[in-house]
Amino acid sequence: MKSAVRQQHVARAKIIKAMAHPSRLFIIEELHDKERCVGELTEMIGVDASTVSKHLTVLKNAGLVMDEKRGNSIFYTLRCPCIMDFIGCVEDVLSTNAEENAAVLKCLNRGTKK
Amino acid sequence: MKSAVRQQHVARAKIIKAMAHPSRLFIIEELHDKERCVGELTEMIGVDASTVSKHLTVLKNAGLVMDEKRGNSIFYTLRCPCIMDFIGCVEDVLSTNAEENAAVLKCLNRGTKK
DNA sequence: TGGCTATTTGGCTATATTGCCAAATACCAG
DNA sequence: CTGGTATTTGGCAATATAGCCAAATAGCCA
CATH class of the missing domain: 1.10.10.10 (Winged helix-like DNA-binding domain superfamily/Winged helix DNA-binding domain)
Known part of the structure; x- marks a missing residue:
């Protein structure tokens, strides 16, 4: 670099x-x-x-x-x-992660159910 | 907290x-x-x-x-x-710091010059 | 299978970070 | 000056981080 x-x-x-x-x-x-x-x-x-x-x-x-x-x-x-904008960005990442986790959980539940 | x-x-x-x-x-x-x-x-x-x-x-x-x-x-x-927005915010801080430093330097020079 | 490449893991050392306590410093009120 | 409050500094122990090397793992190709 x-x-x-x-x-x-x-x-x-x-x-x-x-x-x-x-x-x-x-x-x-x-x-x-x-x-x-x-x-x-x-x-x-x-x-x-x-x-x-x-x-x-x-x-x-x-x-x-x-x-x-x-x-x-x-x-x-x-x-x-402007630092607060920064924190807004971090929240975006967190919510993206949360959605992902929710999707994974849903997927797992679907797998075990039955 | x-x-x-x-x-x-x-x-x-x-x-x-x-x-x-x-x-x-x-x-x-x-x-x-x-x-x-x-x-x-x-x-x-x-x-x-x-x-x-x-x-x-x-x-x-x-x-x-x-x-x-x-x-x-x-x-x-x-x-x-969106992480890139984040880095934009950091750059804002850096340029604010840089301006501040420039101002301080100018001030110091004014002081020593004479 | 065996060799090759790409990547990760484990182990180690050096360094940095965090948080507490005690002591130092700064300032205000009498 | 004396005592009291607010803040910082120094020192210490516990923990975390970064980097390297060597070894393990995974997948490709012949």
Whole structure:
């Protein structure tokens, strides 16, 4: 693979990898509605605050969120709302998979019945 | 976080994680153009055939590709072309990041020049 | 059958990721 | 300054991932 193309895929993979975790997906969706501080997200997700902080660092390094300190808290916002389109695409895949599974199940049932 | 919501994010994260690797992104793009067998992809990517095979297994388990044996080879195809929209979204993020970086650089230059 | 090609599987090592805890840091209110 | 809250950092253990090699499997052709 040519190096320039390779580099392009590495760059894209970095962004995608940053989204590839349930808690981080949750954060992205939550921030789409409104800005949130670490404490709020921590309570919603239900893991240690330091863990949430690290997830937010991952998202920030990928350029997906921004932070802003106000008073005693740090508020995070989504930097690219287009990210939600992204999640829409994933849902399409999931529903395709679900249909397939349903078809397979139906097929199996037909086989065993009788 | 409620369990149902949590499960939804776990399911989505699985799909996204399957895409979160440079070689797998390459494979997805390549399969968007046309079906390919393992050998072709192996040569294009330039890693061991067993590694490519494992990447394809990851993509297949996520429901992103399908395989079909014909003759001596196994051909892989993209199951959800919508995946390419997904990559378009990633490019949006990358260009947003690039603009930001450009702005920062400009700002720095302005600072040092004088 | 035997040899050949294509692909997958198992095993291994190196590296990366996740999550917790404890400690450090930053900021606000008295 | 002191105490309290919010967040990040460092360190550690458990687990997951990526890649290679060697071996197993599957199908073709002679």
